[in-house]
Amino acid sequence: xxxxxVGSGLAALTAKAALADADVHAVVFGDSPDPAATWxxxxxxxxxxxxxxxxxxHCGTRTFPGLAVRDAMRRRDLRQLVESVTxxxxxxxxxxLEHADEVRRECGWDESFVQARVRRLHxxxxxxxxxxRGTFRHVLLAPGHPGLHVPPExxxxxxxxxxxxxxxYADRVAVVGAxxxxxxxxxxxxxxxxxxxxxxxxxxxxxxxxxxxxxFTKRGLATYHRLDVESRVALLRSLSTPSYPPGPQWDIPVxxxxxxxxxxxxxxxxxxxRRGFEHDPLxxxxxxxxxxxRANGWLVLDDDATVPAxxxxxxxxxxxxxxxxxxxxxxxxxxxxxYVAHRFARRCRTR
Ligand SMILES: Cc1cc2nc3c(=O)[nH]c(=O)nc-3n(C[C@H](O)[C@H](O)[C@H](O)COP(=O)(O)OP(=O)(O)OC[C@H]3O[C@@H](n4cnc5c(N)ncnc54)[C@H](O)[C@@H]3O)c2cc1C
Numbered sequence: 299x300x301x302x303x304v305g306s307g308l309a310a311l312t313a314k315a316a317l318a319d320a321d322v323h324a325v326v327f328g329d330s331p332d333p334a335a336t337w338x339x340x341x342x343x344x345x346x347x348x349x350x351x352x353x354x355x356h357c358g359t360r361t362f363p364g365l366a367v368r369d370a371m372r373r374r375d376l377r378q379l380v381e382s383v384t385x386x387x388x389x390x391x392x393x394x395l396e397h398a399d400e401v402r403r404e405c406g407w408d409e410s411f412v413q414a415r416v417r418r419l420h421x422x423x424x425x426x427x428x429x430x431r432g433t434f435r436h437v438l439l440a441p442g443h444p445g446l447h448v449p450p451e452x453x454x455x456x457x458x459x460x461x462x463x464x465x466x467y468a469d470r471v472a473v474v475g476a477x478x479x480x481x482x483x484x485x486x487x488x489x490x491x492x493x494x495x496x497x498x499x500x501x502x503x504x505x506x507x508x509x510x511x512x513x514f515t516k517r518g519l520a521t522y523h524r525l526d527v528e529s530r531v532a533l534l535r536s537l538s539t540p541s542y543p544p545g546p547q548w549d550i551p552v553x554x555x556x557x558x559x560x561x562x563x564x565x566x567x568x569x570x571x572r573r574g575f576e577h578d579p580l581x582x583x584x585x586x587x588x589x590x591x592r593a594n595g596w597l598v599l600d601d602d603a604t605v606p607a608x609x610x611x612x613x614x615x616x617x618x619x620x621x622x623x624x625x626x627x628x629x630x631x632x633x634x635x636x637y638v639a640h641r642f643a644r645r646c647r648t649r
Contacts, residue, residue: 301646302428304416304580305440306330308337309619309635311401312357313438316639318405319359320647324438326407327414327428333357333407334398336442340462341391344482344568348388350508350543355632356394357401359639365389365397385506419584424612436614436646438638443620443630444577447569449474452558461568467492468564472555476502477540480568484550487566495559496552503541504548509628513537522627523601530624531594537627575621584608599624602641611649616642 301317303310306328317324330336349355353364366382369389381387402408412431420427425435446460452474459465461479467490473483476498487494512518525533542548558565574595575581581597584590590607591598599617600606603625608615616622618638622629626637 300425300432300434301325301436301438302327302426302432302434303438303440304328304419304428305438305442305619306333306411307440307442307619308333308357308398308632309440309442309638310438311398311405311407312632312635313440313618313639313642314407314410315357315401315405316359316636316643317646320643322643322646324410324646325434326411327416327431328411329413329415331408331411331413333402334395338395339464343462343464344479345486346391346482348390349394350388350478350506351632352385352507353382353387353389354636355389357398357632357635359636361636365393368397369393385511416580419580419615421588421608421613421615426608426613426615435612436616436642436649438614438616438618438642439581439621440618440635441578441580441621443571444575445572446567447572448567449569452565452567455565457562457565459564459566461566465564465566466490469493470559470561470563471495471566472497472558472562472564473552473566473568474498474558475540475568475570476500476542477568477570478508478542479570480540481542481548481550483566483568484552485548488550488552494550494552495562496554497556497558498540498554499556500539503539504544505541506543507628508541508631509537513627514633519626527593527598531596534596534623534627535594571620578621581617581621593624596624597621601625602645603629603638604641604645614642614645614649616645618642 301324303326311333353366354361366378370378425433467487471487472495474497603622605615620630626634
């Protein structure tokens with residue numbers, strides 16, 4: 299049985315770990331031999347020190363024991379466990395990355411990795427041809443976000459830098475956006491002694507996780523899966539409201555503005571990523587060639603993140619990461635990646 303993962307980020311690593319745990323060998327086709335490379339670069343750019351996710355936000359197969367247990371054992375301090383029980387524990391980026399390296403070693407990532415950008419996936423009897431690299435019965439697509447988003451009206455502004463690109467801070471900094479990356483940049487620019495102007499179109503919500511907690515639970519997810527297409531689209535759209543956690547450490551003095559002041563020396567776009575699978579060449583070609591169902595820019599998937607038109611008893615095409623939001627609204631989190639990974643591994647093991 300041949301299994302392939304296309305993409306080489308955290309979603310791919312999480313899937314590879316779940317497959318290894320189920321004794322299923324999978325080849326990984328990707329751009330980068332280091333599955334944490336893309337994430338690390340972005341987290342470093344915004345100088346992130348702690349994860350937004352909690353103890354279970356890691357690439358391993360089982361939610362428990364999570365990073366809080368590892369942290370507590372290392373420090374010989376139960377505080378991390380108490381914080382975890384009360385949903386106040388957020389691992390350091392360092393601990394998260396150290397664990398990701400360990401998962402990488404244990405699941406045989408390096409031995410299965412093929413450095414290659416996949417251009418085409420062609421369905422054939424009982425599987426999929428991945429470029430000219432062979433036919434695979436089960437394929438997981440985990441290509442990540444299709445590039446950074448900079449508002450088009452700012453594309454030629456020499457003051458602009460994207461938050462996820464390396465940068466220093468000027469004296470008067472306008473931060474566009476009002477989500478977690480923006481909040482982190484308010485803190486950074488403020489700590490660097492700059493004046494901070496928060497340019498926002500919408501008022502952000504204050505919540506610990508990037509989506510409401512019930513959408514990470516079995517029951518919340520079951521309710522979501524019962525929604526019809528229109529209601530799902532409405533819910534997914536409503537979830538794009540920017541948010542950052544509550545707590546005094548995030549209450550930075552910022553001047554709020556609706557537009558970028560001319561006097562700003564630097565404009566940091568904390569505007570996230572380009573949205574929609576159409577921006578990903580592999581997914582958009584697949585959707586076009588096979589007339590895959592879509593709804594308002596989302597790929598319509600089954601609840602286990604498989605592509606219904608290209609999945610049957612003999613073969614599987616599934617999607618992980620942000621493009622799997624139809625199946626799991628928080629698909630672009632480690633919890634979402636694990637949700638997809640387990641379901642994909644189960645199909646590979648049993649079919
Ligand atoms: C700064 C930051 C902080 C975050 N913090 C948290 C957090 O605390 N908790 C949490 O749960 N989530 C967090 N997230 C969200 C989430 O974990 C990341 O977005 C995650 O990196 C997405 O992983 P991915 O594998 O889907 O995509 P990526 O990391 O983008 O990896 C995709 C990889 O696949 C490669 N690829 C793409 N197309 C092809 C192709 N056709 N052929 C071969 N290779 C291809 C790409 O080059 C890339 O290397 C954070 C995100 C960011 C940016």
